[in-house]
Amino acid sequence: MIKHVFICGLAMLGMASAVALAAETPASLMARYAQEAGIPVSALSAARGAALYRTDHPGRDGQPVRCASCHTDNPKQPGRTRVGKRIEPLAPAENPQRFTDVAKVEKWFRRNCQDVLQRECSAQEKGDFIFWLSQVK
Amino acid sequence: MNYLLRGIGVLTTVGVVSVLAFSLPSGEARGDGSDGMMPKLTHKNWQQECASCHIAYSPALLPRASWRRLMGGLDRHFGENASLDPTTQADILKFLEANAADSGTSQIGRRVMQGMGAKDAPLRLTETRWFVHKHDEVSRATWSRKSVGSAANCAACHQQAEKGVFDEHDIRIPK
Numbered sequence: 015m016i017k018h019v020f021i022c023g024l025a026m027l028g029m030a031s032a033v034a035l036a037a038e039t040p041a042s043l044m045a046r047y048a049q050e051a052g053i054p055v056s057a058l059s060a061a062r063g064a065a066l067y068r069t070d071h072p073g074r075d076g077q078p079v080r081c082a083s084c085h086t087d088n089p090k091q092p093g094r095t096r097v098g099k100r101i102e103p104l105a106p107a108e109n110p111q112r113f114t115d116v117a118k119v120e121k122w123f124r125r126n127c128q129d130v131l132q133r134e135c136s137a138q139e140k141g142d143f144i145f146w147l148s149q150v151k
Numbered sequence: 152m153n154y155l156l157r158g159i160g161v162l163t164t165v166g167v168v169s170v171l172a173f174s175l176p177s178g179e180a181r182g183d184g185s186d187g188m189m190p191k192l193t194h195k196n197w198q199q200e201c202a203s204c205h206i207a208y209s210p211a212l213l214p215r216a217s218w219r220r221l222m223g224g225l226d227r228h229f230g231e232n233a234s235l236d237p238t239t240q241a242d243i244l245k246f247l248e249a250n251a252a253d254s255g256t257s258q259i260g261r262r263v264m265q266g267m268g269a270k271d272a273p274l275r276l277t278e279t280r281w282f283v284h285k286h287d288e289v290s291r292a293t294w295s296r297k298s299v300g301s302a303a304n305c306a307a308c309h310q311q312a313e314k315g316v317f318d319e320h321d322i323r324i325p326k
Binding site for chain 1: 202203205230236299300
């Protein structure tokens, strides 16, 4: 009996940790970035996120570049990489897989902020960005 | 009796030789480039990471020295930051080296190497003599069509490129 309870407990623990590993949401990521930035979640701004997405920056080759260059002006639309491969839409309303895996989110912020802004994005910028995209209906 | 023994001997030899000849290194099945197929390979990180932005180009299209250079500069990968965590990067490089053009694992690799100088380590597989020769009938105007985008966009014309099928019959050049 005790053994049984123990095994059940282990199984439940296993499931709980599997869920904890996989289940980020846009909201949980916003909370994470707000905490990292040392501000309350309510201080994140969708308007700043939208501006970050749409603002042109001088790219490495001198040509203006912005998020929308590859992701298109409408984040509910699929984008295209420079080589021409389809990019699934960024907005969670259209693509529920977005912002559910922190490792993936961090990888792409690291790469794309370097490409567009020539620097890493701050935690607040990441929070603003996800806030705006999760509001796109 | 003697003939019977000799017969068995011959059959055994043929059997062993053919088993040796057709057993391929792990990861590789049919499709070695001689039949319009890229070597059939599976590797989770290669397929997942490299194919985020373009198709997962076959390791057989460049020599080991090229893959080392390429994987050593992912933070400036043809003008883009494609950096990976060190573990994933090392894992992918190991796979690329094991199946590179000069690894001796594929017919297509041997062909790529035929046009390559001993010290050549190009970064672009589209600049190898093999690639240029294969595409010599494609005009510059065709390459620069918006629907093609760039020579790196295999799937623009090779309809089944993502499956490793590069058969002449599966080519449709977009307008």
